[in-house]
Amino acid sequence: xxxxxxxxxxxxxxxxxxxxxxxxxxxxxxxxxxxxxxxxxxxxxxxxxxxxxxxxxxxxxxxxxxxxxxxxxxxxxxxxxxxxxxxxxxxxxxxxxxxxxxxxxxxxxxxxxxxxxxxxxxxxxxxxxxxxxxxxxxxxxxxxxxxxxxxxxxxxxxxxxxxxxxxxxx
Amino acid sequence: xxxxxxxxxxxxxxxxxxxxxxxxxxxxxxxxxxxxxxxxxxxxxxxxxxxxxxxxxxxxxxxxxxxxxxxxxxxxxxxxxxxxxxxxxxxxxxxxxxxxxxxxxxxxxxxxxxxxxxxxxxxxxxxxxxxxxxxxxxxxxxxxxxxxxxxxx
Numbered sequence: 001x002x003x004x005x006x007x008x009x010x011x012x013x014x015x016x017x018x019x020x021x022x023x024x025x026x027x028x029x030x031x032x033x034x035x036x037x038x039x040x041x042x043x044x045x046x047x048x049x050x051x052x053x054x055x056x057x058x059x060x061x062x063x064x065x066x067x068x069x070x071x072x073x074x075x076x077x078x079x080x081x082x083x084x085x086x087x088x089x090x091x092x093x094x095x096x097x098x099x100x101x102x103x104x105x106x107x108x109x110x111x112x113x114x115x116x117x118x119x120x121x122x123x124x125x126x127x128x129x130x131x132x133x134x135x136x137x138x139x140x141x142x143x144x145x146x147x148x149x150x151x152x153x154x155x156x157x158x159x160x161x162x163x164x165x166x167x168x169x170x
Numbered sequence: 171x172x173x174x175x176x177x178x179x180x181x182x183x184x185x186x187x188x189x190x191x192x193x194x195x196x197x198x199x200x201x202x203x204x205x206x207x208x209x210x211x212x213x214x215x216x217x218x219x220x221x222x223x224x225x226x227x228x229x230x231x232x233x234x235x236x237x238x239x240x241x242x243x244x245x246x247x248x249x250x251x252x253x254x255x256x257x258x259x260x261x262x263x264x265x266x267x268x269x270x271x272x273x274x275x276x277x278x279x280x281x282x283x284x285x286x287x288x289x290x291x292x293x294x295x296x297x298x299x300x301x302x303x304x305x306x307x308x309x310x311x312x313x314x315x316x317x318x319x320x321x322x323x
Contacts, residue, residue, distance in 0.1 A: 114242065143285060149293035150245070156301065159290070 002152050003138045003160030006101075006130050027117060029124040032064040032073040032085065039082035040075070040107075047107050059105075063087050072128050076108075076117050084108035086121040090132050095162060100136040101129030106148070122155050140164060178253040180207055180215045185249055186303070188225055188237035189296045195234035215253070222252055241296040250291055257288070 032040065037060050045051040063073040070090035076083045086106045092099035103125065108118045129137055138160055141148055174182075183205045188196060198216055202209040216235055219225045226238040250257050268274045 143289040146289075146292050149289065150295055150298070153293050153298045154242075154295065154301070156305065158307075 001138055001140045001160045001162045001164055002149075002157040003100075003136055004126075004152075004155065004157040006126055006135050006137055026078055027083065027120055028077045029074055029120055030077065032060060032075045034060065034065060036060075036075050036082055036085075040085050043082060043085070043107055043109055047110065059087060063089065070132050072125055074121060074124055074128075076121050078112075078117075082109075083112045084117045084121050086125050088125045088129065088137075090129060090134055097162070099132075099134050100138055101126070101132075101134050103137060103139040106151075118151050119155065138162075174250065175254060176211065177215050177218075178250050180205075180212050181219055181249050181253055182246065183207070184212065184216060184235070185219060185224060185237070185239075185244075186296060186299055188235060189239070189241045190300055190303070192237040192241075195228055195232070195236045197234040200234070218252060219249075224249070224252075239296070241300065244296050245292055246294045246296075246299065247288065247291040257291075 037056055040060075041051060041053050041056045044056065060073060063071045072089070073085070073087050075085045084107055086103065088101055088103045090099055091097075091102050103122075106118060106121060108121070126137055137157075139152060139157070141152070143149075184201050187201055187204065188194070198213050199209055201207075202212045216225065216227070220227055220235075224237070224239045224244065225235045227233065227235050247257070268277050
């Protein structure tokens, strides 16, 4: 599990290319709408190779349309196209943890990577978490998912105080 | 269990020092002085990094070494593997297999630790490392400890 204190703000990349700057200026981060769900499904399928329409519709129903306080489903829109999305929620007292923000999913269109789309989504979600009063943000991901692991690391996330364990049910 | 060799640590010091400012040239002696390490040993490490095209050397007066890689792509693991090909698991595959149940069980636990270590090294780019250096998270820890001590007084 990776965690980050929300005191760290903003992107401190060593290099920012002109292309990336242009995209960052035009990119719009906003709450997901029902009409974005097909784009989210398609983007996720492009990245993972697996279409999960029921899952994403259900995720939108819970985090987007009738979202409760502390639940967020944001998309990054560039010239009418969805370039990425992020889903997160403030959760409290599970595993003895005080309230903190959890990031469940983040995806950026492969062609749009390393241009700051993920960073903008991450920062926008962290800003919403901050407004709810939490000071930490956490996520969990597969050990071999080096791309996303590197992304979260680049945002200042480090290993947190929890260890995830599992067993196979016979 | 994974433990970095001296040459690997020297390589990480040198690469991070040079990557902090890719336009800057540094002499091997400057790096050795800063980190308090053997110049002779560091020179060999720098040659290997040069062969891997991670750094480049400039000859003549004012010569030295300069970073030549992509800090957002190169990970700690990329550097480690140059000096410890065994780090990614080859040595483990060459190791004799444990022949007892206790030995096999111990291997399972040690492998779990190694897999976490490898995932960590693979996920941290030089660019991310430089951010950690700049953020100085350890000074925050010291500050917190100092505040706690002051509060206790």
